[in-house]
Amino acid sequence: MTSFVAATGREGAPWGWTDEHRRLQVAVVGASGAVGEELLALLLAAGHPVDGLDLLARRYGKLEIGPERTKLSLRPLESLSTANDLPGCDLAFLCTPSEVSRVLGPTLAEAGIRVIDLSSALRMRSDVPLIVPEINGDELRARPRLIANPNCTTAIAALPLSVIQRLARLEEVIVVSYQAASGAGAAGLSTLAAEAREDAGLPRASTAASPFAARLSRNVIPAIAEVDEQGISGEEQKISEELRKILRLPKLLVESTTARVPVERCHSVAVHLRVRGELDPARVRAALREAPGIRLDEDPHGPRPLESARTDAVHVGRIRAGSRGPGSLCFFAVGDQIRKGAALNALQIAAALPAER
Ligand SMILES: NC(=O)c1ccc[n+]([C@@H]2O[C@H](COP(=O)([O-])OP(=O)(O)OC[C@H]3O[C@@H](n4cnc5c(N)ncnc54)[C@H](OP(=O)(O)O)[C@@H]3O)[C@@H](O)[C@H]2O)c1
Known part of the structure; x- marks a missing residue:
């Protein structure tokens, strides 16, 4: 620590x-x-x-x-x-x-x-x-x-990436996010609740304008914030720029796709990375176990947003070798974006x- x-x-x-x-x-x-x-x-x-x-x-x-x-x-x-x-x-x-x-x-x-x-x-x-x-x-x-x-997604991805960066130099990071409704603030949360009530045949009970580009309940929206002329969303731009700044790796190659999912709290990220040289998943697991702010999740079907809500840690699991050479690795991380993010x-x-x- x-x-x-x-x-x-x-x-x-x-x-x-x-x-x-x-x-x-x-x-x-x-x-x-x-x-x-x-x-x-x-x-x-x-x-x-x-x-x-x-x-x-x-x-x-x-x-x-x-x-x-x-x-x-x-x-x-x-x-x-x-x-x-x-x-x-x-x-x-x-x-x-x-x-x-x-x-x-x-x-x-x-x-x-x-x-x-x-x-x-x-x-x-x-x-x-x-x-x-x-x-x-x-x-x-x-x-x-x-x-x-x-940015909330950036903070959640950056914490485990910083631990890996201490083991071997990061060269390439691909992030796919599954972002909660509350990432769009109080209006995001009330919109999801109102749509879910409608789906259950109940009165909508909220007149707040939706901050989302489409209906979120029972849906996935594959872009967050405005999308520029190159097709990159504002959230994807933030992840690239902010990861490079926080990790002090100005040349780090970052590619991401950010999606809004009908979850109340906690952003999830699937991360695929490559370091210079080799990376042993067992060493990564050991380093993450000791790292402040991180909880290692050994559940083969975890971590998940529902169980991670209102906790302080970034929960990291599904750590496995990648198939793009001995320096490639994949993991899944979940954090309560209103807390750690x-x-x-x-x-x-x-x-x-x-x-x-
Ligand atoms: N939600 C997340 O997960 C998350 C994560 C990381 C960062 N952020 C960032 O944190 C900030 C707040 O996000 P949020 O999700 O809490 O948004 P939110 O639920 O929409 O709340 C916005 C707050 O700002 C106030 N506000 C708006 N205009 C104002 C003004 N001119 N003067 C004073 N107060 C004003 C609102 O007051 P009223 O209630 O009076 O309108 C409200 O208290 C945003 O910049 C957001 O991007 C959010």
Whole structure:
């Protein structure tokens, strides 16, 4: 385990969230979304005091968070271009759409607030570190003010790939994803639930506009986000660029197909890779067993999203030699994308930084 990620449940400091971190004034912008609510639940579970939290979205409202249904108030963010909305704030998590984060992130950072942005707006900026603490947490030593959290599918694939990269140099990676409805936020989840109710002959019970390109219930949609003139989807572009940045392998060959599946939570990835030289599956299994943030799954029919939901680890299984030479290998990985792909990873980033006020 590196020193950049603390173990879940470590006494007194779950996810590395210490008394010093609990003294910080923390803003969660986009607190009413799928990621924002999860992050609030993690902060409360880590012992962060309610009066040290400031929750913002587009509107006033009340949230009930976590198993104890802790009541929290939500207020609207007035302006994207000044830090006046967040007086006394030490740390801001932006769980907002990219167009919001693009303006708000740099504004808050310039005002001296530490910002962890969960959108895609700033991830590829050369002056913004893109962090999975178990992989490249060493980049936090420079104490950056503005930090990006990766794309959810990328984070889940990157963790096992980083372990393999330590054994032998990665040359080629092919990723096929099976992405949950909640990857499209609260609207994705309510759309799938409404369609499933319709399929069961019940009233739809949601009027929210679907974020999907087609009906998702009983379906598979083989592209996520916009598709460009070369036929590559926005999600596929992010996986290639972000994997290269996080793994610090600018020439890594990455090819992917991203699909939306009618699963509530957890993204799955089938990964086929090739390293320079040889790769022994038994060695890979042994390295993954010891790696922080990873749980090895020996079930020949696992890991699966249903059983992996609401867990912290990236679950890795179906590890086997590939047929494209002695350096080729295949595996299947599943992670709760709202946790390790978003809220948990962001909390781990903040926990790995000094609790500066
Ligand atoms: N869902 C995932 O699995 C996942 C994983 C990794 C990264 N991400 C990224 O994380 C971000 C949040 O995703 P999500 O899934 O939580 O989306 P979501 O469920 O749609 O929530 C979006 C949140 O942003 C708020 N918001 C929108 N415009 C705003 C504005 N102008 N000012 C203040 N707040 C505003 C919304 O507030 P209202 O409720 O008031 O509209 C809501 O709280 C996105 O950038 C997404 O790409 C998501």
